[in-house]
Amino acid sequence: MNALNIKRGASSHSAYDLRDPNAPVIESHTLAVIVENEPGVLARVIGLFSGRGYNIDSLTVAETDHAGHRSRITVVTRGTPAVIEQIKNQLGRMVPVYEVHDLTVEGPAVQRELALLKVAGKGDARIEALRLAEIFRANVVDSTLESFVFEMTGTPEKIDAFADLMRPLGLKDIARTGVAALPRGV
Amino acid sequence: MQMTGARMVVQALKDQGVDTVFGYPGGAVLPIYDEIFQQNDIRHVLVRHEQGAVHMAEGYARSTGKVGVALVTSGPGATNAVTGLTDALLDSIPIVVLSGQVPTFMIGTDGFQEADTVGITRPCTKHNWLVKDTAQLAGTIHKAFHVARSGRPGPVLIDIPKDVQFATAAYTPMESAATGHYAPKRTPDAEAVARMVEMMETAERPVFYTGGGVINSGREASRLLREFVEATGFPITSTLMGLGAYPASGKNWLGMLGMHGLYEANLAMHGCDLMINIGARFDDRITGRISDFSPGSRKVHVDIDPSSINKVIRVDVGIVGDVTETLTEALRQWKARGSKVNREGLAKWWAQINEWRAVKCLSYKPSTTTIKPQYALERLEALTKGMDRYITTEVGQHQMWAAQFLGFEEPHRWMTSGGLGTMGYGLPASIGVQIAHPESLVINVAGEASWLMNMQEMGTAMQFRAPVKQFILNNERLGMVRQWQELLHGERYSSSWSESLPDFVKLAEAFGCKGILCTDPKDLDEAIMEMIRYDGPVIFDCRVEKHENCFPMIPSGKPHNEMLLGDAETQGVIGSKGAVLV
Known part of the structure; x- marks a missing residue:
């Protein structure tokens, strides 16, 4: 019953030549979503990600324009190129969404995250923690005789690296804000 | 104030x-x-x-x-x-x-x-x-x-x-009232339309694949589609949701496509070199196995929702826009460039399609003793043709047979639950249609199992004098479930028969409307006419063959060119991978 006997990918115009959907090309993208600051808007965005099986690596949200009732949601997500495109389109069609920017493809962008790290220790470990903090330009925002709270700003990778160093030195707790990002230039 | x-x-x-x-x-x-x-x-x-x-x-x-x-x-x-x-x-x-x-x-x-x-x-x-x-x-x-x-x-x-x-x-x-910033793009990108028109001029084996978006765009969209199809001479198929946008009597009509679509429609989709999707969304009921979906074609997709484009099937040209506006622009450009098509290629393509048509994929084994569900719908179609008729359906085998055997000449005449597949949709939907069109003939083609899910709404039909006709193809089975169990689960019919069914005629009387029972094909025409003539709601209990399967069928996980046409071909065709799909 194979009436035409056309082989898969027989035409150079076949849609399937463009991209193998099973290829393990997972990309990380930072999206800036400008939304109307209405009740439930964050739940709507998160519900889209969970309902359709997309990943959220980091999520930051705050009102950025009080008079205009606008909030900025910065979300770092992972997926194949097709999934990333789909995420942007799904976000873009939501009623309270004004704009969706893919900062990963729209040109260079600045990405920063703020973290607070509590490190407890005595003796050499305490001195080493303070020394490393200086190297990483982390500030001490709280101190007792047995602990520090460091505040640092940087890329997620920098914070990861600092946290990894602090772990053997007595890292007790870490609080991170998630990524905030803006395009460079005007 | x-x-x-x-x-x-x-x-x-x-x-x-x-x-x-x-x-x-x-x-x-x-x-x-x-x-x-x-x-x-x-x-x-x-x-x-x-x-x-x-x-x-x-x-x-x-x-x-x-x-x-x-x-x-x-x-x-x-x-x-x-x-x-x-x-x-x-x-x-x-x-x-x-x-x-x-x-x-x-x-x-x-x-x-x-x-x-x-x-x-x-x-x-x-x-x-x-x-x-x-x-x-x-x-x-x-x-x-x-x-x-x-x-x-x-x-x-x-x-x-x-x-x-x-x-x-x-x-x-x-x-x-502030409608906010919500203003989806309606006007298509003229350059993208131009690329589509160029492809249409040279395509040897084109096909229009249209969906509910044409109907949602309004009556003008259907008119433009008809004009475009007639002018180009391209074949056209449609999803379940899009039936009626192009008339079933139109000479270029291939019938519905998809899992229970027509042989000629699905093979045209599989074998085409240019697919023009207008207002459909490459649903899994349509595509079958994604990796073998229409492997030799360039694909154009017109949709008002940008997230529909490249969601399931990657296309060569995506056009975000309203169907009416897009077809207007496409027709304008195509005419301005001289209304060209590849006549030689088209003639060969139609010859091929006519060979597929000759297979007569909707054939079934007739019976003089039991009512075949296909026969019931053929008679319903014949006896109501030309009437001011609206059809709703429940969900299951009867829904697919209705889509195969009833012809729709106009949009907005066919109401069925496509995406969600909601059993219990048809009876209340038929009342909604009848309230909007009090003088028209509104028929809900139902299966007895689906129909029972919202049968309480007969009370609404009576109270508001909505003379809806409930045409129940009663096989005392959950027919589509039973069909899948036969094909996929070793004929173990787990919970797929309807025991303790009500007496539908008495049920009709209990609601105060008319009940009709028909068990013999010889009586069917007269019974259908009695249903149509009755001034009020009718529950029609049409006892049909209990084990009839719905064909053609693309089994789960198979491509379009591996359709099943009848019972003889069903042994062992669905592998374990297909069984996990729905």
């Missing part, structure tokens, strides 16, 4: 041109019902279950092209509406559901009949609102209608706490 929130609801509905509301009262919407009682412009249809209200609103909307409206109370009223909302979301049907809510000061206290309605309905609406201030109520209702009908249509819900209904504020007229 100052007025209460409850009055605002009625005023805003009037301003939006609403003439009918389907609903069910309860504590949290009593102020609105009090206002409905005191006016005559809007008719309220009392349903028997809130799911019925939403399906009726859907039937009303699909058959008129207008926005359907349902009104339900808080808590259980709202949760009962969820299936209908999801159904409307998947089939892109514009409806507005108004729900009552406990007073604002009680929200969050687990009050009587309190539910987090906006939370529950957030994923099954296009958008929803909880209105906490009466001053915002009228504006929100106007915005809700705008959202429901703009872009890709869909269901919206407005949750209105009881104190907001009682409080007084200034009414926001429709003209001054």
Whole structure:
């Protein structure tokens, strides 16, 4: 019953030549979503990600324009190129969404995250923690005789690296804000 | 003008041109019902279950092209509406559901009949609102209608706490209501259209593949589609949702495509070199196995929803736009360039298609002793052809047979639950259609199992004198489940037979309408005519062959060119991989 006997990918115009959907090309993208600051808007965005099986690596949200009732949601997500495109389109069609920017493809962008790290220790470990903090330009925002709270700003990778160093030195707790990002230039 | 929130609801509905509301009262919407009682412009249809209200609103909307409206109370009223909302979301049907809510000061206290309605309905609406201030109520209702009908249509819900209904504020007229920034793109990119037109000029084996988007775009879209198809001479097939946009009697019509679509339609899709998708979404019922879907074709996809394009199938040209505007632009460009097509290629293509047509894939084994379901629908089609007829269906084998054997000449004449596949849709939908078209013949083609899911709505049909005809193909089985169990699960018919069915004739009498039983093919014509002639609702118990399977069929996980045409071909065709698909 194979009436035409056309082989898969027989035409150079076949849609399937463009991209193998099973290829393990997972990309990380930072999206800036400008939304109307209405009740439930964050739940709507998160519900889209969970309902359709997309990943959220980091999520930051705050009102950025009080008079205009606008909030900025910065979300770092992972997926194949097709999934990333789909995420942007799904976000873009939501009623309270004004704009969706893919900062990963729209040109260079600045990405920063703020973290607070509590490190407890005595003796050499305490001195080493303070020394490393200086190297990483982390500030001490709280101190007792047995602990520090460091505040640092940087890329997620920098914070990861600092946290990894602090772990053997007595890292007790870490609080991170998630990524905030803006395009460079005007 | 100052007025209460409850009055605002009625005023805003009037301003939006609403003439009918389907609903069910309860504590949290009593102020609105009090206002409905005191006016005559809007008719309220009392349903028997809130799911019925939403399906009726859907039937009303699909058959008129207008926005359907349902009104339900808080808590259980709202949760009962969820299936209908999801159904409307998947089939892109514009409806507005108004729900009552406990007073604002009680929200969050687990009050009587309190539910987090906006939370529950957030994923099954296009958008929803909880209105906490009466001053915002009228504006929100106007915005809700705008959202429901703009872009890709869909269901919206407005949750209105009881104190907001009682409080007084200034009414926001429709003209001054802010519809916000929500204005989906309608005008297609002319360059993308040009690329499509260029492809159309040279294609040897083109096919139009159209869907519900053509119908949602309005009657002009169907007219333009017909003009384009006739002018180019291209073959055309359609999804379940798009039937009627191009007439079934049209010479280029291949019939429905997809899992139970026609042989010629599916093979044309598989073998084409240019696929022009207009307002369809490459649903899994259409594509079969993605990796072998139409492997040799260039693909164009016209859709008003950007997220539909490249979601499932990657296309060569994606055109975001309204179907009417896109077809207008495409026709203009195509004519301006000299109305060219590849005549030689087309002639060969049609010769090939006619070979496929000659297979006569809808053939079935006739019987003189039992009514074959296909025969029942052939007779229904023959006896109602040319009538001012609307068809709704439930979900299952009968739905697919109806799509195969009934012909639709116009859009808005065929109402079926496509995306969600909601059993229990057809009866309430038929009432919604009949309320909108009181003089027309409205038939719900049903299976007995689906029909029982919302049969309480016969009470609504009686109360509101909606003479809907319930044409039940009764095989005493959950036919499609049974078919899959036969093909996939070793003929172990787990819970797929209907025991203890009611006597449908007595049931009709209990509701006060007419019941007809038909068991013999010889009596069928006369029985159908009796159903059509009867001035009132009819429950028609058509006893059909119990083990008939629906063919053609593309088994799960198979491509289009591996269709099954009949029972002899079904042994061992679906592997374990296919069995996990639905």
